Amino acid sequence: MDKTQDILKQLLQQRVPAFAEMPANVLDDTAAEAAMLTRQVQPYRQGLGISDAPFDYETQLQRLRVA
């Protein structure tokens, strides 16, 4: 288990007490999945601009409609 997973495992144990009582392998699996989620966003952050707000997406979806 790497450092990120270990931190997230502790975080999950604190945030979801009932889950903390689950078997260790379940906790480890879930922490690994959480770490994967965290890593997946990082590469795209650099390319985002000031105007890239979530509402801009909804506007574009309407503006770019085709027949």
Add this chain to the structure above:
Amino acid sequence: MAQLWTQSITELRPALQSGDITAETLTAQILERAQSIGPTLNAFTAITPDAAMQTARALDHAGPCAEAPLWGIPMAHKDNFASALRQPGCGVAAVHPAADLSPSPILQALEAAGTIEIGTVSMAEFALGTTGTNAHFGDCRNPWNPDYCTGGSSSGSAAAVAAGLVFASIGTDTGASVRMPAALCGVVGMMPTRGSLTNEGCFPLSWSLDQPGVLTRSLRDNALVLDSAEGRGRVTPVDPERRLTIGVPQSYYTDYLAPEVASAYQDAIRTLERAGHKLVPVAVVEGEEMRSLHRVLMRSEASALHGKLMRDYPEHYDLPVRKFIVSGEAVAAVDYIDALRARGPMLRRALDTTYSQCDLILTPAAPTLALRYADIRDAGNRDNWLRITRLAHCTQPATYLGLPAASVPFTISDSGLPIGLQLIAPPGGEARIYSAGLALEAHWQGLNLWPQAA
């Protein structure tokens, strides 16, 4: 008596409107099938014969109505929609104790269009699951072979429509849940442009990704039901004369394909060319990235929604669902927001590249055929686990971008399981999908097949 259930809505409409077939006759026939075949497929969470027959008789008493385009058509919808009479069970109970939703405008619009609800169809636990398993109600069985999965999460919708137990069903799609079960069960599954069908009155899974969709046995039926469900008076043209430029992705959607799916994909390309469409190779940008960011949104939002519910009703959560939801508790707020922010730029890039060269694209709907339930149970086997996790590979990018996409049945495998193809269009491009899909549908209908359960 004629086997009315084998006909399409489009075929039945004139006879219903003229009074040659009554709503009561059609509903009685459909109810008989739903009650005899439905349990073997585990396709329904509830069948309501008394209420359905009462509605049918009331329609007959009032007489056919030309302004009600679906007059007298029996349907059943996924059990995550609320109606004026009931709250949904969400695949975990007869009625979810915390559900307090206003009636779905989609169901109200379909009722106004003259449909008859005969019950509710089964679904994955909280619409979270791609295979059709359900720890609370039991697995939903594929009508083509009950040893195989239906796909999910709109499992009962696909099974019931494929087996001729209803003519249409409204499902929901948060990444695959309309299109993939439609592909594995041999029916049409349309996820329209994000926002076309309202999420109001539907128990959510992921607010920014959920999109109701329509499952039917034909494209024309699908357009008719979608237009009626929207309730805006739109008539989406399904034009057999329309010739389109169809993009053939050179990457991402061609990953992980089972040999029979890859072969069907090539056959479909040739079929569309023979029908007069222009097929062009197109580059796909950021497919894996969209899938990753989709995952971040879905888990974060499901976690926010279910955190308290999971504490209050722990018995509703099977372990795989619990793990999925809990992982979202660890996503940082800034990561979640950036996953939302990246949607606009990615939509622009997709339209400026892939969709600038064509009217729509053709992809497989799922990389594999339906999986055997015995293999799904053995998910500790890495090959099985990979096949399960990749079921949504082809469908998730369109959900992340909010693009309309439909699965259309095309052919049957050597093992007797259906293979569907997916058509994805720019926003608002449902008419392109329906029109292009006609050639695929003609190939499927030419095989003249019905599932063994029918």
